[in-house]
Amino acid sequence: MTPGGGTYEGIIGSHNDNADYDIAPESIETRASPHRKISALNGVNRGVAANSAVHELLECPICLNEMYPPIHQCPNGHTLCSKCQSKIRCCPICRHELGNIRCLALERVAESLELPCRYQNLGCQDIFPYNIRLRHEQSCRFRPYNCPYAGAECPMTGDIPFLVAHLKSDHKVDMHDGCTFNHRYVKSNTQDVENATWMLTVFNCYGYQFCLHFEAFNIGTAPVYMAFIRFMGDDQDARKFSYTLEVGANGRKMTWQGVPRSIRDSHLKVRDSMDGLIIQRNLAMFFSGGNRQELKLKVAGRIWKEQA
Structure with a gap:
């Protein structure tokens, strides 16, 4: 007790x-396991494969988490997630005042990506469009x-x-x-x-x-x-x-x-x-x-x- x-x-x-x-x-502790299947999602266009460079673009420079729409940017083009944008007034990179500018181009890039579930090493074999992946991970049976x-x-x-x-x-x-x-x-x-x-x-x-x-x-x-x-x-x-x-x-x-x-x-x-x-x-x-x-x-x- x-x-x-x-x-x-x-x-x-x-x-x-x-x-x-x-x-x-x-x-x-995790166990490595390869992908064996890709989930079939009706009505979703398959886009470009994710690569490390795009992953870096989608990483918030403040919290270091992946950014999901709405993605914000400063007038100089530096991006950050909506949660961090609501907490600060100046860009963490150039210190310019942020305002309320959406980075629509990066949001379009994010929507075209396909990513494996973050719990793939625990056994999840599915691959998801970027905007669906987060929702899946919240209830993934392998989490x-x-x-x-x-x-x-x-x-x-x-x-x-x-x-x-x-x-x-x-x-x-x-x-x-x-x-x-x-x-x-x-x-x-x-x-x-x-x-x-x-x-x-x-x-x-x-x-x-x-x-x-x-x-x-x-x-x-x-x-x-x-x-x-x-x-x-x-x-x-x-x-x-x-x-x-x-x-x-x-x-x-x-x-x-x-x-x-x-x-x-x-x-x-x-x-x-x-x-x-x-x-x-x-x-x-x-x-x-x-x-x-x-x-x-x-x-x-x-x-x-x-x-x-």
Whole structure:
């Protein structure tokens, strides 16, 4: 668990409820791949092939990103992107006052180019007209994933094998094999819900990885605990699976059944959508033994693959 949180104990497997153990609190690598196809885009004229000289012309001298229409220029012809043009008054090259001049010729050149997706080294094989490429890259299924670790804004990105290794080595996340689990989450100060995010647990199941999250936060002024599962992969694969989470004691039981969310959605997005098992603090204390002094909540769960 991150600083300010608690600890959890876990048991993997549905027939081993007495094997609790304590868990201590808490440049992307690419693979070269050649182009194999060109995307067929109806109604788009194929133009000249991109070359390094034209690429340099389309690089903004301020942010160094590629420029997309509208492309602006100063009276002397020096170009820059529209985002940077809105932030400065003088040309970064000649210091002449910018004004509001479009470079229509360079925009026409850009529209005639065809470029591979920037994620070609991660497996994308398509080539796109310049003005369509950016839109594609925003949703390309080969684009890197963000690190799914919760409780810290980790900037690391990469493919799934890279992130699994990163979670193990850098975040010391526990990796378990199996599709059933039984974790006990512990917290001594139940009044503190700030930064109460427990250590992420990753399960290897059906050849994929699933992230189990558990954290405390406020809904308005009401403190709650929430457990949910995310899928390490894209949404279309996540929808092939379902999971259940269950808490209970003293003859009472709460059960949640859902579909794991892809890690394309941040854990905060999933949490704020309340797409998981939500337990009010008073009920969590009841399930913990009723003394209201310490959280000792057992969360059991199972992941399964839906039939095609």
